[in-house]
Amino acid sequence: MHVIEVDGWSALLWAALLLVPSALVSSALLFPLRARLRSPLVLGWLTTFLTAVLLPLWTPGLRLTSLWPAVCVATLSLPLEPWLRKRDETRHDG
Numbered sequence: 001m002h003v004i005e006v007d008g009w010s011a012l013l014w015a016a017l018l019l020v021p022s023a024l025v026s027s028a029l030l031f032p033l034r035a036r037l038r039s040p041l042v043l044g045w046l047t048t049f050l051t052a053v054l055l056p057l058w059t060p061g062l063r064l065t066s067l068w069p070a071v072c073v074a075t076l077s078l079p080l081e082p083w084l085r086k087r088d089e090t091r092h093d094g
Contacts, residue, residue: 003066004056011061018058019051026050044081049074 006012026047037043052070056062064070 003064004069005063005065007061011059015055015059015062018055022054022058023047023051025054041078041081045074045078048077 029050030043030047033046034043049070052073053064053067056064
């Protein structure tokens with residue numbers, strides 16, 4: 001059961017380089033939903049999921065045979081979100 005197939009270290013480097021553009025495209029695609037969704041957690045989950053789906057599509061040498069990794073990454077981001085927000089606030093306050 002090979003859910004994630006990686007052709008080598010170069011595929012991981014490409015994935016790291018394409019992560020930010022994938023996240024920007026995901027955010028842009030979901031921007032119209034921002035006003036309709038009342039929960040920022042739902043929007044965050046959708047953005048993370050879409051980023052995790054787009055990244056292997058654009059990364060040479062990286063393939064997903066299932067959407068389960070994208071679902072897992074997006075779901076794991078939910079409990080981390082409050083911690084990351086608190087960390088960013090403390091960093092911003094100085």
